[in-house]
Every structure is written in structure tokens, then in C-alpha cells.
Amino acid sequence: MRFGGLTAVNEVGFRAARGEITAVIGPNGAGKTTCFNCITGFYRPTAGTIRLHAATGVVELHRLSGHRIARAGVARTFQNIRLFAGMTVLENLLVAQHNTLMAATGWGIGAVLGLSRYPRAERAAIERATHWLNETRLLARADDPAGALPYGDQRRLEIARAMCTEPALLCLDEPAAGLNPRESEELSALIRRIRDTGTSVLLIEHDMGVVMGISDRVVVLDHGVLIADDLPARVRQDRAVIAAYLGEDEEAVS
Numbered sequence: 001m002r003f004g005g006l007t008a009v010n011e012v013g014f015r016a017a018r019g020e021i022t023a024v025i026g027p028n029g030a031g032k033t034t035c036f037n038c039i040t041g042f043y044r045p046t047a048g049t050i051r052l053h054a055a056t057g058v059v060e061l062h063r064l065s066g067h068r069i070a071r072a073g074v075a076r077t078f079q080n081i082r083l084f085a086g087m088t089v090l091e092n093l094l095v096a097q098h099n100t101l102m103a104a105t106g107w108g109i110g111a112v113l114g115l116s117r118y119p120r121a122e123r124a125a126i127e128r129a130t131h132w133l134n135e136t137r138l139l140a141r142a143d144d145p146a147g148a149l150p151y152g153d154q155r156r157l158e159i160a161r162a163m164c165t166e167p168a169l170l171c172l173d174e175p176a177a178g179l180n181p182r183e184s185e186e187l188s189a190l191i192r193r194i195r196d197t198g199t200s201v202l203l204i205e206h207d208m209g210v211v212m213g214i215s216d217r218v219v220v221l222d223h224g225v226l227i228a229d230d231l232p233a234r235v236r237q238d239r240a241v242i243a244a245y246l247g248e249d250e251e252a253v254s
């Protein structure tokens with residue numbers, strides 16, 4: 001991915017295997033978010049291929065626009081929380097399912113004609129939302145405005161919203177940022193449960209406790225290039241990785 005004269009991500013290749021947690025780590029400016037933005041369609045990569053092996057076949061994500069990528073089964077959360085603050089917690093989860101709901105009802109015609117598929121689809125959407133509210137311990141807050149939730153709850157709500165789209169791949173951009181140790185542990189357990197449902201997880205995270213604790217594989221970027229792709233225990237001892245982190249003042253892989 002090039003921005004004018006700057007190559008932000010250069011010939012980076014890795015796999016996020018099905019049903020595994022793959023972490024993408026690296027010092028500030030390494031190109032992690034740019035990678036996510038290419039995968040999720042916020043940027044169209046200047047060159048290269050990004051493929052999703054979906055249940056329906058291989059989808060060439062680098063050719064698709066963002067909403068088609070989402071429809072193909074890729075969901076994401078953001079470094080800075082992006083919820084609909086004035087809507088309730090439950091409404092945030094229903095809005096996320098708008099596509100599924102509309103498709104199930106013939107893009108609104110069924111709803112207008114009062115056909116029976118609409119209430120059924122709506123019930124399924126509420127059930128899915130309730131399931132993920134339970135998983136994220138937010139059920140009691142279902143009717144509160146999302147903007148009124150404490151920070152840690154808003155982070156979990158973003159994940160619940162992404163999961164309501166039933167993605168094949170969930171991309172989490174720094175989900176532990178700003179969480180206290182108890183919340184980080186809870187988040188790790190939630191991400192593991194998501195992995196265990198068969199959803200593949202791609203995780204950008206600076207909290208090495210979370211990364212090393214839950215990742216099946218760790219990919220390391222530095223200055224836009226891939227410097228390691230291995231098991232967490234091996235990445236932790238990788239000399240190039242240690243050098244990249246030590247070059248960045250106090251932050252170290254420990």
C-alpha cells in the first residue's frame with residue numbers, strides 16, 4: 001500500500017487460519033492499521049492480493065468495496081470506538097444486522113406487504129443480539145444509550161456488534177487499549193470464545209499479555225515489512241522482533 005512516495009506496507013504476506021487467533025504486532029507506524037484498512041476495504045491496496053476463503057468459495061477482497069467485503073464475511077472494530085452513541089445498546093446490534101434483515105424480507109417489500117418472513121427475520125436478529133449481549137455481559141444495559149456505557153463496556157459492545165454480522169473473519173484493532181487488567185482478562189476470554197465458534201480472528205494489539213496469552217500465531221511488522229510470522233513463544237525470542245521493539249524506547253516484547 002503506497003501513499004504518494006511512502007510505501008506503508010510492502011510485500012507483506014501472511015495467512016490468518018480458519019478458527020485461529022492471529023495477532024499482528026509491531027512498533028508504532030509499522031503498518032498494522034494500514035493492513036487492516038486494506039483487508040476491510042477502507043483502502044484499495046496499490047498492488048497485491050487479499051483472499052478470503054469463505055464457505056461459498058474464495059473471495060478476492062482486494063477487488064471489492066468495503067460494504068461488499070462486509071457482506072462477504074469480514075467484520076471489524078476500530079482503534080477509536082465508533083458506536084451510534086444516541087441509540088440504545090440493542091439498537092446498535094440491530095442496525096448491524098440491517099443487511100441480513102433487508103435481504104430476508106426482499107429488501108423491504110415483504111415488510112410492507114406484511115409477509116410472514118419479516119417478523120421471523122426480526123425475531124432472529126433480536127435473538128442473535130441477545131446472544132451476543134449475554135456473551136459480552138451487556139444484557140442488563142440493552143435499553144441504555146450506547147454513549148452512556150463505561151469505556152470498557154463500549155469496547156465489548158463494538159465486538160458484539162461485529163459478531164452480530166456472523167463474520168468468517170473478525171478484525172479487532174487494539175481491543176485492549178484503555179482497559180484495566182481485569183477487563184483485559186475478560187476480553188481475552190471473550191476473544192477465545194469467539195475463536196471457538198469457528199470465526200477466525202485477526203488482532204492488532206499492543207498489550208503483549210493479551211497477544212501472547214491468546215494468539216495461535218503472531219505476525220510482526222516493522223517499517224511496513226514482515227519480520228516474523230511464528231508461534232507466540234518463538235516470536236517472543238526472535239532477535240529481529242526484540243531489536244525492532246527495543247528500537248522503540250521502552251516498549252519490549254515481554
Ligand SMILES: Nc1ncnc2c1ncn2[C@@H]1O[C@H](COP(=O)(O)OP(=O)(O)OP(=O)(O)O)[C@@H](O)[C@H]1O
Binds near residue numbers: 026027028034
Ligand atoms: N492515509 C494515509 N496517508 C498517508 N500516510 C499514511 C496513511 N495511513 C497511514 N499512513 C502512514 O503509513 C505508515 C503506517 O501507519 P499505520 O497507521 O498503518 O501504522 P500502525 O502500525 O497501525 O501504527 P500504530 O501502532 O501507531 O497504530 C505510517 O508511516 C503512517 O504515517
